[in-house]
Amino acid sequence: MTADEAARETTTDVLVVGSGPGGALLAHLLAEAGVDVLLAEKQTTLERSFRGETIAARSVLTLRDLGFEPALREHGFVEMTGIGQWERGRRVMHIDYRRFPIGAVPVDIPQPALIGAFLDAASARPNFTHLAPATLTDLVEEDGRVRGAVLRTGGGRVRVTARLVVGADGRFSKARRLSGLAADIQPMERDFLWFKLPRPDDWGHDGDLVALRDRHLVILPAFPDLLRVGYNLPKRGLADARSQGLEAFKAGITEVAPRLGPLVEEHITSWKDTSFLEIFTARMPVWSRDGLLLVGDASHTCTPILGQGVNLALQDAVYFAPAITRALDEHPGTLPAGVFAEVEAERRAHKDMVTRFQRFQERALAQSTAAGALMRRTRLRAIDRLPFKYRLLDRVLNAPHEMTTKDRHARA
Ligand SMILES: Cc1cc2nc3c(=O)[nH]c(=O)nc-3n(C[C@H](O)[C@H](O)[C@H](O)COP(=O)(O)OP(=O)(O)OC[C@H]3O[C@@H](n4cnc5c(N)ncnc54)[C@H](O)[C@@H]3O)c2cc1C
Incomplete structure (x- = not known):
């Protein structure tokens, strides 16, 4: 439905705000379960600003299980074979994703394809409504x-009465701010600039993390034949980087990863070729109030390290969908916050684990002295040789591990 067709007042069981990976999948799963759901999105197209494109192996399995594999294959994606950390031209640690027992590897697929697949599936249901543009401005309490x-909306203000409002509106969530729920927002020491480059034919499908003291680059194979590169900047260092000029920026990248030099030289021609990402984490002790639930980045914002943001948002959708459906059956009227306590605790445990690991990694990458960088290299080499390396990393990279049952629940 277009915004113009929207009534000034409307009623639904669940209003999902934000059609990112988390909100779009949740809306689809609820619609599939027969719930009356309205998905409100402030943007009119599926094009999002430069976003997370890596789907961790666990969510690749989840999407397969939910029947999305054909749609994603039709679009196409890049399978990542592993990730290596490089220092001073040497690989000090390597993870081969194919060696984990999970039976899938992370894939890179642009968000419009992923979200489009969810919306296509949901649109087949008469109990699903997608309203865009529709920006959350207030909660009704x-x-x-x-x-x-x-x-x-494009046609004026719409007041939606719902038994549950789900804030899935991302890292700067308006729903979170309006909810009054406390959030502990912690800036990381550094921010990030992202850009894309063509991927040379002989590059392979491994991701690379290349560190030079406290500077590092994340280089990921991206769909269809691109490299997605993230370059760390000092906190709020964008203005400084710009004042030093594009050539200095490009020289800095080449110094950290000489192999990127010719590509950067040819393909980064203005700051418009880059996207800035302010890095912070947001942790909330409570994600719900009576009638309101926050999911995805809105409830718990992570850093880009390990490419877990999309995974966390998708798993929130898969875990919360059956809890919401059950609660709508069992409770008349507004859903009480207590009904989500158990799932909230499970999801928080996963997100907290990811954040702990990311902070550990960020501290290691922020070593500015030669001694600190040497310690980092020594530690990484030691981890690389651990006989139980894959068992250890499996716990973090491929969580949550009880997903098979949850998937079945979600589909019930
Ligand atoms: C540059 C960058 C690179 C990243 N790289 C990776 C990566 O490689 N792998 C990874 O897993 N994660 C990555 N992430 C993180 C990842 O993009 C997010 O964790 C993930 O998209 C979160 O999904 P979500 O559904 O919770 O929220 P989002 O994807 O943020 O979706 C929120 C949606 O809500 C809409 N919205 C916002 N406010 C309102 C409002 N008031 N009313 C209505 N709609 C609203 C937005 O338009 C958006 O569509 C990256 C993020 C950025 C910014």
């Missing part, structure tokens, strides 16, 4: 409960 929300 009564007696301390959230009863719905106000959306700004």
